[in-house]
Amino acid sequence: MAAVPAVLRSEWTKIRTVSSTVWTLACALIVTVAMGAALSAVLKSTFNDLGEVERATFDPTFVSFSGMVLGQLAMVVFGVLVVGTEYSSGMIRTSLAAVPQRATFLFSKVAVAGALALGVGLVTSFLSFFLGQALLGEHRTTIGADNVLRAVVGGGLYMGLIAIFSMGVAAMLRSSMLSLGILVPFFFLISQILSAVPKAKEVARYFPDQAGAKIMQVVPDAMGSDKAPYGPWGGLGIMLVWVVASLLGGYLVLKRRDA
Numbered sequence: 281m282a283a284v285p286a287v288l289r290s291e292w293t294k295i296r297t298v299s300s301t302v303w304t305l306a307c308a309l310i311v312t313v314a315m316g317a318a319l320s321a322v323l324k325s326t327f328n329d330l331g332e333v334e335r336a337t338f339d340p341t342f343v344s345f346s347g348m349v350l351g352q353l354a355m356v357v358f359g360v361l362v363v364g365t366e367y368s369s370g371m372i373r374t375s376l377a378a379v380p381q382r383a384t385f386l387f388s389k390v391a392v393a394g395a396l397a398l399g400v401g402l403v404t405s406f407l408s409f410f411l412g413q414a415l416l417g418e419h420r421t422t423i424g425a426d427n428v429l430r431a432v433v434g435g436g437l438y439m440g441l442i443a444i445f446s447m448g449v450a451a452m453l454r455s456s457m458l459s460l461g462i463l464v465p466f467f468f469l470i471s472q473i474l475s476a477v478p479k480a481k482e483v484a485r486y487f488p489d490q491a492g493a494k495i496m497q498v499v500p501d502a503m504g505s506d507k508a509p510y511g512p513w514g515g516l517g518i519m520l521v522w523v524v525a526s527l528l529g530g531y532l533v534l535k536r537r538d539a
Contacts, residue, residue: 287379287388295362295393304358305396308439309404312351313411319346320412327419339502340421341431344412348435348496349468351404352442352489355397356463359446362393363530364456382534386451390527394444401439405432427498427512434495434516441516442467445488445523451530454537481506492519 295301320343323330330338366372379385409432413420423429450459467489474484484490485508494508494515501507510518 284384284388287384288392290378291389291392295396298361298365300365301358301361301393304354304361305400308351308354308358309400309407311354312345312347312404312439313407315347315350316344316408317347317411317415320344320415324415324417324419334503337499337502337505338419339497339499340413340416340419341409341428341498342496342502343416344409345405345431345435345496347408348438348493349472352439353464353468355401355439355443356446356467357460358397359393359443360450360456360459360463362389362443363447363450364454364459367454368456383531386531386534387527390444390447393447394440397443398436398440401443402433402436404439405435408435421498425498430512431496431498434512437516438492438495438519441492441519441523442489445519445526448523448526448528448530452526452533454533485509486518488519488522491515491522 320340323343327335327338366375375385376382379388409423409428413422421428423432446459446463449463450456453459453462471484471487471489474480474487475490477484485506491508491510492515494510495512497512508515
């Protein structure tokens with residue numbers, strides 16, 4: 281029986297020695313911070329051009345997280361590669377021969393990669409916030425304002441959970457290409473489009489990204505967005521349900537199918 285600490289060390293070695301996973305985390309940080317900073321600067325100069333509703337519900341914290349739309353895609357790629365590379369390279373057979381306890385193997389991988397994604401997510405979230413607020417000028421807020429710290433920490437949690445959700449999906453599908461072919465269009469196109477369609481948005485608001493993003497809002501219905509039937513923590517709870525379901529599905533597939 282493989283000892284859990286040894287499995288954790290093994291998974292850490294796999295992640296840090298594969299350049300693609302390191303680069304995707306770096307991209308998640310750079311893209312999120314850069315895009316958030318750019319949009320913060322634009323909104324500072326065009327604030328007076330916003331509509332009355334947008335000005336009334338202006339959320340400087342949420343604006344600084346504008347880059348999450350693209351940054352989360354890098355987290356999706358990271359989560360998929362952590363699991364999917366084992367299958368595409370054939371290493372899954374070696375890994376399961378070394379760690380035949382499949383729950384230990386999968387959840388050790390998720391624990392190490394998830395902790396790394398969460399750490400990068402938190403750094404990204406705080407950098408995005410402070411740089412965004414510096415660029416917003418007189419429209420900025422502070423970390424000590426009501427609910428701002430919750431939103432900033434929540435931004436890091438959101439990025440980490442997106443990566444973990446992607447790991448579960450990749451474990452179910454057993455293919456990096458198939459997983460990316462489903463998750464990237466879903467988060468970047470389908471979810472965004474459906475959230476703007478009158479009838480479909482009633483369902484889309486319960487998608488993991490739409491629900492989880494509420495944790496990053498300080499002002500309810502920020503920037504004139506539609507009112508949701510749940511609050512910030514409720515939205516994060518919905519996202520957690522999706523994450524748990526994906527991990528459970530991934531474990532059941534790993535348990536019942538050969539490598």
